[in-house]
Amino acid sequence: xxxxxxxxxxxxxxxxxxxxxxxxxxxxxxxxxxxxxxxxxxxxxxxxxxxxxxxxxxxxxxxxxxxxxxxxxxxxxxxxxxxxxxxxxxxxxxxxxxxxxxxxxxxxxxxxxxxxxxxxxxxxxxxxxxxxxxxxxxxxxxxxxxxxxxxxxxxxxxxxxxxxxxxxxxxxxxxxxxxxxxxxxxxxxxxxxxxxxxxxxxxxxxxxxxxxxxxxxxxxxxxxxxxxxxxxxxxxxxxxxxxxxxxxxxxxxxxxxxxxxxxxxxxxxxxxxxxxxxxxxxxxxxxxxxxxxxxxxxxxxxxxxxxxxxxxxxxxxxxxxxxxxxxxxxxxxxxxxxxxxxxxxxxxxxxxxxxxxxxxxxxxxxxxxxxxxxxxxxxxxxxxxxxxxxxxxxxxxxxxxxxxxxxxxxxxxxxxxxxxxxxxxxxxxxxxxxxxxxxxxxxxxxxxxxxxxxxxxxxxxxxxxxxxxxxxxxxxxxxxxxxxx
Amino acid sequence: xxxxxxxxxxxxxxxxxxxxxxxxxxxxxxxxxxxxxxxxxxxxxxxxxxxxxxxxxxxxxxxxxxxxxxxxxxxxxxxxxxxxxxxxxxxxxxx
Numbered sequence: 001x002x003x004x005x006x007x008x009x010x011x012x013x014x015x016x017x018x019x020x021x022x023x024x025x026x027x028x029x030x031x032x033x034x035x036x037x038x039x040x041x042x043x044x045x046x047x048x049x050x051x052x053x054x055x056x057x058x059x060x061x062x063x064x065x066x067x068x069x070x071x072x073x074x075x076x077x078x079x080x081x082x083x084x085x086x087x088x089x090x091x092x093x094x095x096x097x098x099x100x101x102x103x104x105x106x107x108x109x110x111x112x113x114x115x116x117x118x119x120x121x122x123x124x125x126x127x128x129x130x131x132x133x134x135x136x137x138x139x140x141x142x143x144x145x146x147x148x149x150x151x152x153x154x155x156x157x158x159x160x161x162x163x164x165x166x167x168x169x170x171x172x173x174x175x176x177x178x179x180x181x182x183x184x185x186x187x188x189x190x191x192x193x194x195x196x197x198x199x200x201x202x203x204x205x206x207x208x209x210x211x212x213x214x215x216x217x218x219x220x221x222x223x224x225x226x227x228x229x230x231x232x233x234x235x236x237x238x239x240x241x242x243x244x245x246x247x248x249x250x251x252x253x254x255x256x257x258x259x260x261x262x263x264x265x266x267x268x269x270x271x272x273x274x275x276x277x278x279x280x281x282x283x284x285x286x287x288x289x290x291x292x293x294x295x296x297x298x299x300x301x302x303x304x305x306x307x308x309x310x311x312x313x314x315x316x317x318x319x320x321x322x323x324x325x326x327x328x329x330x331x332x333x334x335x336x337x338x339x340x341x342x343x344x345x346x347x348x349x350x351x352x353x354x355x356x357x358x359x360x361x362x363x364x365x366x367x368x369x370x371x372x373x374x375x376x377x378x379x380x381x382x383x384x385x386x387x388x389x390x391x392x393x394x395x396x397x398x399x400x401x402x403x404x405x406x407x408x409x410x411x412x413x414x415x416x417x418x419x420x421x422x423x424x425x426x427x428x429x430x431x432x433x434x435x436x437x438x439x440x441x442x443x444x445x446x447x448x449x450x451x452x453x454x455x456x457x458x459x460x461x462x463x464x465x466x467x468x469x470x471x472x473x474x475x476x477x478x479x480x481x482x483x484x485x
Numbered sequence: 486x487x488x489x490x491x492x493x494x495x496x497x498x499x500x501x502x503x504x505x506x507x508x509x510x511x512x513x514x515x516x517x518x519x520x521x522x523x524x525x526x527x528x529x530x531x532x533x534x535x536x537x538x539x540x541x542x543x544x545x546x547x548x549x550x551x552x553x554x555x556x557x558x559x560x561x562x563x564x565x566x567x568x569x570x571x572x573x574x575x576x577x578x579x580x
Contacts, residue, residue: 100560193540305526330566346503361500377536433540
């Protein structure tokens with residue numbers, strides 16, 4: 001890995017004056033122009049805005065007012081509202097939507113001097129595990145263009161893996177940061193629910209959605225996360241979490257990160273074809289003084305059912321705002337108001353979005369509410385309790401991130417049930433509101449394999465620390481696809 | 486409850502979605518399969534378990550009702566399909 005493709009590497013070059021932010025930004029825009037036709041990772045770019053922000057960053061650096069992110073270009077998932085660029089959420093419904101305000105994540109990173117490089121492709125309204133439900137076409141995996149990059153933050157992951165961006169933002173409702181990070185050989189952090197503001201982040205399932213970084217390595221992910229987190233009065237579920245995370249930065253609590261006990265849930269190894277890579281991560285971490293124990297998560301099998309009821313129910317409610325009146329798509333020549341609503345929604349939404357709205361509406365409808373929605377919420381509590389019980393004895397939990405490496409494009413599009421099963425290792429974390437990270441830990445048929453560490457709430461520092469330790473002695477995170485060199 | 490017939494016309498009407506007749510059967514089949522998958526959670530005993538609505542139980546903070554950020558009406562309506570003098574236009578509701 002060329003240092004000039006990581007946040008840390010770029011930061012050093014910017015600080016010693018080797019290169020300016022404007023030059024870096026121009027270089028990335030040039031790469032996108034020449035190589036993104038094959039990958040389709042970006043939906044919208046605005047050169048003028050990007051270069052303008054880079055020039056401001058260069059002035060900040062010259063004045064000695066740089067932060068760790070000043071001058072670094074960042075690709076943003078097209079789910080974050082931006083004043084200067086359209087925000088489509090991968091949907092025809094929002095094809096021409098320009099938000100009148102910036103999401104908190106966007107303004108925080110902009111205030112730190114980061115450069116908005118462009119908006120990345122994604123599954124429509126973040127509903128998908130393969131980035132094939134996007135209205136703007138599928139994204140291709142830079143490791144093998146006939147494979148999917150994962151989803152829903154597939155554009156963000158593919159852009160970073162292809163070296164079209166040094167880092168990116170993503171969102172994770174049921175695995176949408178970790179699964180694409182795993183499929184593309186990257187490090188993706190899904191933080192504790194409530195630590196990163198959801199203001200200006202288009203809602204899919206509000207009790208599960210959480211934003212986080214997708215980067216080449218854990219050190220970069222820690223830096224990006226440290227600028228994304230923080231209390232926001234505009235998000236009613238926001239939590240002040242800075243005090244937890246910055247313990248790592250100040251290194252005041254170093255013993256916290258040593259001799260960890262890591263739990264291996266039985267399910268992780270029984271259902272995965274990737275256990276050789278996981279045995280390797282176990283061997284490396286044991287060599288560093290950590291120990292592994294088997295743990296039970298008895299209700300974990302019910303995660304997918306519980307998740308699809310809760311996520312679909314919340315989606316059917318959240319997506320009722322798309323009515324063709326205040327913003328977004330409107331059908332041609334509506335006969336009356338009812339016709340306007342129905343045709344706008346039927347023409348504006350794609351197949352998977354409709355499927356989830358219908359599922360959610362069914363689960364919330366009279367006569368089925370208790371049987372589905374309430375039941376799913378009770379199961380959710382049992383799953384969260386399973387984790388609490390486990391964390392009484394272990395510091396972290398290790399699982400595969402995904403049941404397999406990246407699958408072929410179109411392999412699962414007609415089979416929603418099988419597609420949903422892709423999230424088996426990631427959704428329990430969202431249900432419980434916990435933080436988790438996916439890091440590359442091996443290759444199978446030249447496709448990256450991801451390992452997932454799960455921590456108790458607010459222990460992102462543990463996740464970053466153990467991942468950094470692993471990445472100091474291994475080089476999986478430094479490998480890049482041949483097409484990206 | 487498994488194998489239950491879904492009244493797809495009723496659900497699509499509630500969702501304000503009209504379904505393409507050609508794909509009606511496929512959607513019905515997909516939804517039935519999704520419900521079969523979901524029914525697997527019914528094997529779990531949840532007696533005496535309180536529903537969990539939110540990762541941080543029962544906490545939904547309210548802020549003071551003061552304006553934090555003003556957004557210009559014109560800017561807000563730029564993305565609206567049809568407006569007139571600050572109003573959103575829709576087809577006539579009362580004939």
